[in-house]
Amino acid sequence: MLERNLMDRGKNMCRKKAIELKEPCNCRKKCYEVVNEEQRKKLFEDFYSLSRGSQDQDLAETIKETEEGRKRIQTTKRRFNEKSQVCQTMYLHTFDLAMKKLRVIVKKNRDSESITCPIDGQGQHCKHKRIEQVIIFENVPQRNNITPEKKSQYRKIFNEEFNLSFHTLANVTCTKRDRFKLSLKALEEKQLIEEQNNQKLKLLTKREHLDFAEAVYKIKSLDKERSKKDLTFVGRNLKEIHHRFMEPDHSHMEADTIHAASEIAKKKTIAKVEVSQDWNNCTVRKRQDGMEISFPNPITLEALPTADIKVSNLSDLLPYISE
Known part of the structure; x- marks a missing residue:
């Protein structure tokens, strides 16, 4: 955000640090004794004085790809003193390189059939079409006698003079x-x-x-x-x-429990209930299908003789039946 504000104000800003010679390594090979500080500085200056393709070629010649599990070497100098072996950290810090750069160079040497390193293809494309936004405001400072350092100045020109606005299109729906x-x-x-x-x-x-x-x-x-x-009596002159x-x-009537138990007993039995005596057989304690049907209080059933069942004359009931 700070860099963006500096750029809008037209001031200088640092996007990337300058390339510089870094400190040597501290490995057990003592690379700082093999290549002293003056030699490292000379290598650094000579390396960055070359073109980009020459730099890649120089890296390809000085890098050696080795296999893991090699034997330890007691001395760091070779017989003819042509090459000095240093660690990876020392090599990277001397030329201020990233590890990815070395991986790319090694891969190019591995895939290439020639001795020289292939040319880097970055930046070889044609120039893209580009419109500079600064052209729109090139006459603003001379016209208003101000320095374009703030966003508000450009926003004011867009909104008041050009009458431009930008917004997201809304979804249009049918009626x-x-x-x-x-x-x-x-x-x-x-x-x-x-x-x-x-x-x-x-x-x-x-x-x-x-x-x-x-x-x-x-x-x-x-x-x-x-x-x-209260006293209970029967009379023929009742009005209400x-x-x-x-x-x-x-209802919670006392007879409801007896009637419900009788119905349950009837459902549990296989025999048919056709006469009053069949009800007596169902309601008395009896085991059916391994279930015992009983009541909290003993129930005594008395069968009403058929001779005691009489039908009254309907004419005697007519005075008590309302129209």
Whole structure:
């Protein structure tokens, strides 16, 4: 960001450090004794006085690719004193090179059939078409008598004089698509509101149903206690009869337990129930399919004789039947 601001102000900035001779290595071969500081400086100056292709050729001649696992050499000097062997760090620091440069040179020597190093192909392309933005503002300093050092000056010219603006294009949609999208959104919101209202109504209905069943059961319990104390009589001149009905499935009658147990016993048995005696056989404690059916309190069943079942004359009941 700092370099960008310096460039906009027209000031000098350093994009890359200058090439310089680095410090020698500190390896066990003592390369700094093999090649002293004066020799390194002379090699450095001679190397960068060559052209780029000559530099690659010089590197290709002075680099030797060796295999791993070689024997240790006691002395660092050769017999005829023509070459001095130094470590990789010393070589790179002497010429201020990167490791990638050496890898490229070694690969070129390995792939090339000739002795000389192939010419570097960088920068050999044709010049690309390029438009300098400075041309647009070449007359700005002379016209306004100011130095172009800030972005705000160029921005003011673009916005006020050239009337130029740049923005991202918006996605254009058709009218029918927008209309369908809005209608679907409204329909979804309406359905959501209806579902919420239905859910609330169900909860309210359920609460009212349970409250009503509980109230009827309490009234039934009060009537049961009142029947134990009040006098009971039969008369033919009754004008009103208050008959209370329990809420379905919430009656809690004493006979419901007996009836439910009888129905369960009937489902568990294989025999058919055709006469009243068959019910007696089902409800008495009996094992069927390894399951014992029993009641908390003993139940005594008394069969009603057929002779005791009489049909009353319907004419006697007519005065008690309302029109």
